[in-house]
Amino acid sequence: MSSAPDKILALRELLAARFPQASTLGRGRCVPTGISAIDEATGGLPIGAITEVVCSAPSCGGMLLQARVLEMCRAQRLRVALIDGTDSFDPQSFTPDALAHLVWVRCHDFRQVMQAADLLARDANFGLVMIDIRRSLERELRKEPPTSWYRLQRAAEQNELPLLVETSRALVPSAQLRFILTQSFGLADLETTRTLLAEALPIELSRQRRQLEQEAV
Numbered sequence: 001m002s003s004a005p006d007k008i009l010a011l012r013e014l015l016a017a018r019f020p021q022a023s024t025l026g027r028g029r030c031v032p033t034g035i036s037a038i039d040e041a042t043g044g045l046p047i048g049a050i051t052e053v054v055c056s057a058p059s060c061g062g063m064l065l066q067a068r069v070l071e072m073c074r075a076q077r078l079r080v081a082l083i084d085g086t087d088s089f090d091p092q093s094f095t096p097d098a099l100a101h102l103v104w105v106r107c108h109d110f111r112q113v114m115q116a117a118d119l120l121a122r123d124a125n126f127g128l129v130m131i132d133i134r135r136s137l138e139r140e141l142r143k144e145p146p147t148s149w150y151r152l153q154r155a156a157e158q159n160e161l162p163l164l165v166e167t168s169r170a171l172v173p174s175a176q177l178r179f180i181l182t183q184s185f186g187l188a189d190l191e192t193t194r195t196l197l198a199e200a201l202p203i204e205l206s207r208q209r210r211q212l213e214q215e216a217v
Helices: 004-017 022-029 035-040 064-075 112-121 138-143 146-158 188-193 194-199
Strands: 047-053 080-084 102-106 127-130 162-167 179-181 202-207
Touching: 035 112, 035 202, 047 064, 047 112, 047 146, 047 202, 064 080, 064 127, 064 194, 080 112, 112 127, 112 146, 112 202, 146 162
Parallel strands: 047 162, 047 179, 080 102, 080 127, 127 162
Antiparallel strands: 179 202
C-alpha cells in the first residue's frame, strides 16, 4: 500500500503532466497577475508566500484585480480557488471560460474563511488561492490571532502555493508582499475595458520581504 507522501508525490506528477504551464510558473517562483504595476515590480504573486492587496478606498479596483488574475490563470490552465468572505462574488460579470478553472467557496463569516483557507492551502490541486475579506466585519477580523496567518503562510510555503488576500486595511502580518489601492474609479471609467483599466491601475508596493520573521505558534 502506498504511503501518504507517495500519493501526494504521484498527484503532483500527474498535475505537472496535465498542466505543464503550471510547472513552468512554479520554477519562475511567481504567477503573473496581468496588472502591470504588480508584475513589473515583483514579477507577480510569489510562489509559496502570501501577497496582501489593501483596497483602502471604495471601487478602487479590487474586483478588477480578481478579474485579471482569473484571466491570467485561465490562460496558464491553473486551477484557482476563491474564498469569498461575504458571499459577494458576482460570477455573472465573467465569461464562462474565465470561470472554467475556478472553485468558488462561499462563506458567511470570517471563521469559515480561515477554515477554508487552512484546508485549501494544503491542497496540491490548486495553482492559486485567493481570499477576499474586503467586506468582512471588523469585529470578526480583530478576533483572529496573528499566529493563524503565520500557520497559513507556512502551509503556502510547504505546498509551493501563491496566496492572494484582499483586505480593506493592512491586516496580514505574514504577508511577504503588500500592495495598496487608494484611488477610486469614477463613472466615466465604466466605459473603459478591463484590460486598459488594469494597465493604469494605481497600486503601490508598501512591503516586500525576502524572509519573514519567525514567530512561535
